[in-house]
Amino acid sequence: MTVFFCAKCGAELASDLMELPFVPEVSGRDVDRDKQTRLAPSTVPRGHYAIDPEPWGAPFAPPTDEPRPHHRRQLLMPPELTNWTSAGPRNTVVVHPDDVPALRLLDRRGRHQGCCGPLGTGGRNMACGCGALVATLAADCMGPYELHLDPVRVYAFDTEGAEA
Secondary structure, eight states, rough: EEEEEEETTTTTEEEEEESSSSSOOOOOOGGSSOOOTTTBBBSSSSEEEEESSSSOOSSSSOOOOSSSOOOOOOOOOOOOGGEEEEEOSSEEEEEEEGGGGOEEEEOOOOTBBOOOSSSOOSOEEOOOSSSEEEEEEETTTTTTTEEEEEEETTEEETTTSSSO
């Protein structure tokens, strides 16, 4: 089991999470969406986490001539960023948003806000109680529903006694 802490103040952010060997695929089926929120099921089930080895989130690099593969976890991009690709951090920790209840969403309206929630394209949008921006929530009905802990702004501890 692993516990995640804020690197700035040491506050516990999430506890007793089990690592998954890879980031699960997201269901693209409308029938799997929550009927009230229209959100897709969380990418990672409650009580688990996965390390995403690929770049994720902001900043973004402009389009190139190379084809851009489409995958179900792709973020819905604001119009001015269409076809841009992530140049964000690698090895973000993907968790179920409900496993990190102490974080608060900053009110970031505008181009990085979808109709149902944050797109996840505006950079870190979740703050620890100390004010440190430590994670990015993607929670719009048209994209994945997941929380990415920034690998530089959080640290993990294995409750068995060895640092993760």
